Amino acid sequence: xxxPIDVSALSLGPLLHEGKAKKVYATGDPQxxxxxxxxxxxxxxxxxxxxxxxxxxLNCQISAQLFTLLEQSGLSTHFRGLLGxxxxxxxxxxxxxxxxxxxxxxxxxxxxxxxxxxxAGQQLKPPLLDLYLKDxxxxxxxxxxxxxxILNIIxxxxxxxxxxxxxEANSTLHQALNRVDMDLVDLxxxxxxxxxxxxxxxxxxxxxxxxxxxxxQNSDSPERILDKDRFRQGLGGLVHxxxxxxxxxxxxxxxxxxxxxxxxx
Ligand code: ADP
Ligand code: TMP
Numbered sequence: 001x002x003x004p005i006d007v008s009a010l011s012l013g014p015l016l017h018e019g020k021a022k023k024v025y026a027t028g029d030p031q032x033x034x035x036x037x038x039x040x041x042x043x044x045x046x047x048x049x050x051x052x053x054x055x056x057x058l059n060c061q062i063s064a065q066l067f068t069l070l071e072q073s074g075l076s077t078h079f080r081g082l083l084g085x086x087x088x089x090x091x092x093x094x095x096x097x098x099x100x101x102x103x104x105x106x107x108x109x110x111x112x113x114x115x116x117x118x119x120a121g122q123q124l125k126p127p128l129l130d131l132y133l134k135d136x137x138x139x140x141x142x143x144x145x146x147x148x149x150i151l152n153i154i155x156x157x158x159x160x161x162x163x164x165x166x167x168e169a170n171s172t173l174h175q176a177l178n179r180v181d182m183d184l185v186d187l188x189x190x191x192x193x194x195x196x197x198x199x200x201x202x203x204x205x206x207x208x209x210x211x212x213x214x215x216x217q218n219s220d221s222p223e224r225i226l227d228k229d230r231f232r233q234g235l236g237g238l239v240h241x242x243x244x245x246x247x248x249x250x251x252x253x254x255x256x257x258x259x260x261x262x263x264x265x
Contacts, residue, residue: 012034034090039054052238052239054243065250082257095202098153098190099133100131100190105127106185112128112130166189169201
């Protein structure tokens, strides 16, 4: 059961950021942002883009359930609740975002196969953690530990904290998705600090930002791909695949907090 929160005072403020996949708005409550998930899908850092009706709502619903799962397992996330209107809005805690893309790899896929002589799908135990600078103009460059130190984005202690949280999130999600016959191949996480200096997992947790393989399909079948690779590889059927992901995750039984219809949008 979703438990409505009294948010009668919450109203939509100015648009703060429009990115490739989401719009971030201030609200009447300085402790809350509203995030709208768009139907736009992009690849190659925005070079290719199209509209896929329904994609934004599915990513919002999937993310809300996975954030709820992680919160219930004790991890701090920015997720505060879904918003009543149109299934594509969520309420989050405003954070000072760390400009890093934290990629966890449970199997070899994607860019790793272009950069290292590895077999597609090869298991990585422990999972490989790769850091990239979040900067579209530079193509999100890979960061070594030494490069990270030069940039002065986070301290060595903060790096340790962030890596531990990322590994915990990956491990919890990997196990949960396994229960509904999906293999979490890799995923990209983003983190930010709240006003008291606490680290939170932020952004989204959706098939736009991870690779998910259907364990019920043959390893050489394109039908096993349930994520954005369907778009990258021109396979079609992306919204259908995301619906399948959402349906299976609903089977895990994590009900996100829900802001009621009192919200003025
Ligand atoms: P991008 O900006 O990379 O194209 P999006 O379209 O997903 O990505 O835009 C969402 C933006 O909001 C991203 O820049 C992301 O880092 C940022 N963001 C995510 N969660 C929060 C948060 N809780 N507080 C502030 N910013 C956030
Ligand atoms: P990669 O194979 O391109 O390195 O991507 C690894 C994972 O990270 C994959 O699930 C896609 C995700 N990812 C993003 O969500 N955003 C990005 O900008 C990049 C580079 C990867």
